[in-house]
Amino acid sequence: MADFTDLPGPRGKDNQPGLKTRVFIGFEDEFIAIKGPKKTALAGDSVTIDGSHTFAQGKGFISCYTTQDTNKFKLDPVGERDGRGKKIGLEFFHPGNSKAVAEFDRQVKNGSAIVLVETPDGEFLQLGTAGLGLEILGSYDSGTLSSGRRGFTFKGEGYQNGLLFYEGDITRPDGSKINAVTGVVTP
Amino acid sequence: METTNQLPAEVAAHYELTTHSTRMYVPRLGREVDLTKLTLAEAAELVALPGGFEWLRVVPAPEPAALVDASPTTSVGPAADTAGPTRAKRKTGARREA
Numbered sequence: 383m384a385d386f387t388d389l390p391g392p393r394g395k396d397n398q399p400g401l402k403t404r405v406f407i408g409f410e411d412e413f414i415a416i417k418g419p420k421k422t423a424l425a426g427d428s429v430t431i432d433g434s435h436t437f438a439q440g441k442g443f444i445s446c447y448t449t450q451d452t453n454k455f456k457l458d459p460v461g462e463r464d465g466r467g468k469k470i471g472l473e474f475f476h477p478g479n480s481k482a483v484a485e486f487d488r489q490v491k492n493g494s495a496i497v498l499v500e501t502p503d504g505e506f507l508q509l510g511t512a513g514l515g516l517e518i519l520g521s522y523d524s525g526t527l528s529s530g531r532r533g534f535t536f537k538g539e540g541y542q543n544g545l546l547f548y549e550g551d552i553t554r555p556d557g558s559k560i561n562a563v564t565g566v567v568t569p
Numbered sequence: 570m571e572t573t574n575q576l577p578a579e580v581a582a583h584y585e586l587t588t589h590s591t592r593m594y595v596p597r598l599g600r601e602v603d604l605t606k607l608t609l610a611e612a613a614e615l616v617a618l619p620g621g622f623e624w625l626r627v628v629p630a631p632e633p634a635a636l637v638d639a640s641p642t643t644s645v646g647p648a649a650d651t652a653g654p655t656r657a658k659r660k661t662g663a664r665r666e667a
Contacts, residue, residue: 406594433623434623436588436590437590439589439590440589441590442590442592442593443594445594504596504599506596549596551593551594551595551596551622551623551624552593552594552595552596553588553590553592553593554590554592554593554594554601555592556590556591556592
């Protein structure tokens, strides 16, 4: 573990709350390798995933659109003194009742997932780790003609030791019917 | 494991895939890339990203062919040795009787 370092205030730096609308979801059974945190001792390494996860042939993280201002991620302490961990709380709303989301909801409820969410400043946070995947459960609401909204509210629950930063590449399922954007932007 | 996902021919001449996955979102670029549709310039820029790009590996350049003697050889074999055999030195200066 790295030594403790100072924890300064924002000093004018952005600290926008919330998450971006896109959520990446990977099913634990479809990974070849789920990387753990870095083992080096530089500041921040113990909470940064060591590289990129890899998937079985044709598999990858799927991308889920979430309605703006519905995506939320919490980590709360659990356990007892000298034996503490963190409980993951994830919630987001996916609008619509497509067959694709219906199939996702049906399968994911008895599965285990690794989820990546993106902060407004472009950092990816990982929820779930190898052997400790997230359980994602969906609730469907049709809304009424005069109020509400139609779609699925998904809630994720799991346990991990703390915030995890993902800085690797996000493998997507191979599929010729999906048009990927090519072109490279020099960062 | 066999895969039908391949790099474009011009890219495959210089790089090889280290994964069977060819579609990924690259946070350092802020966009998705499809490795089956890359141009050579795009592949070079991916590899030049800070931290590298682990899914493409530079194909080592072939070793130059070993230098060979350009002189032609006959079908009967190598050129004859015209120097003759080396004679052993006698231990004494006496001439050998015929």
